[in-house]
Amino acid sequence: KSPFIERMLSVDDNSALVAGYFAAVDASELVPVLDALEEDLVALRAAHPGVGFIATGIASHSARASYEMIVELNRSLLIAIGLNILLIGLVFWSLRAGLYSMLTNILPIAVAGAILHLTGVGLQFTCVVAFTIGFGIAVDNAIHILNYYRLMRSKGEAVKPALEETIATVGPALAVGCFVLIVGFGGTLLSELPSLRLFGEVVIILLATALLANLLVLPALIAFVEGRREQASDAQPTLKSS
Numbered sequence: 001k002s003p004f005i006e007r008m009l010s011v012d013d014n015s016a017l018v019a020g021y022f023a024a025v026d027a028s029e030l031v032p033v034l035d036a037l038e039e040d041l042v043a044l045r046a047a048h049p050g051v052g053f054i055a056t057g058i059a060s061h062s063a064r065a066s067y068e069m070i071v072e073l074n075r076s077l078l079i080a081i082g083l084n085i086l087l088i089g090l091v092f093w094s095l096r097a098g099l100y101s102m103l104t105n106i107l108p109i110a111v112a113g114a115i116l117h118l119t120g121v122g123l124q125f126t127c128v129v130a131f132t133i134g135f136g137i138a139v140d141n142a143i144h145i146l147n148y149y150r151l152m153r154s155k156g157e158a159v160k161p162a163l164e165e166t167i168a169t170v171g172p173a174l175a176v177g178c179f180v181l182i183v184g185f186g187g188t189l190l191s192e193l194p195s196l197r198l199f200g201e202v203v204i205i206l207l208a209t210a211l212l213a214n215l216l217v218l219p220a221l222i223a224f225v226e227g228r229r230e231q232a233s234d235a236q237p238t239l240k241s242s
Contacts, residue, residue, distance in 0.1 A: 037055055041055060069125055070125055070128055074123075077131055077132055080135070081105070084105070085098045085101055085105075088139070092147075092150060096225065096226075100146065100218060101139065103217070104214055104217050104218040105135060105139050105213075107210075108138050108209035108213060109131050109134065111205065112127075112131065112202055115205060121198065125195075126199040126202070130203045134210060135206075137206070141178075144173075144174065145166055145167075145174075145214055146218075148165075148166045149163060159222070159223060159226045163223055167215060174211060174214065175215070178211040182207050182208065186204065188203075
């Protein structure tokens, strides 16, 4: 017997393998195909009671397992986002601080997700893991900026000078830290494993977007909201008041 026939047909086990090939698609696209296949197999089992039909193989098992894991990781990420925003608001004792961090910290995930969608890559297991890392770093950057800004405001600085001092002091440290991380994760781009390269690409996109969001969007948001409040009143509201 040839090795090919032995792999496809087992006389001892009274079984045969029917191989089918799927295109390289996301688990979210493959699972419905497998569900439709399972419905056809149910009909075959009914028509041939003495024969068992089982859909197996790496693609089948990994698609279902990874799809469930992605759903769970997505749920965990959403919970983590909500808890982080809540904790930031509680630590700074300010609803506005939590809203500031929410907008700027979700932006990197939205940008990376849009790029994955537009490029046809889709959401994969490694992408969700990268989202978790990127969101954590974005939150850390936002906390540094909000904390230093609150310190400047507590010293009596107006909104614009406080923001300028915050970015001048905290910004370079955040930029250097982000650059070091990008260089480190850049090593994954040299890997021959597609999933590892994708992980590195997503993390780099998240890091760069998070840095820009916290150095550009966050100060602009604070300046717009609190600047208007400052102009509307002679008092100087801080992040401690909501």
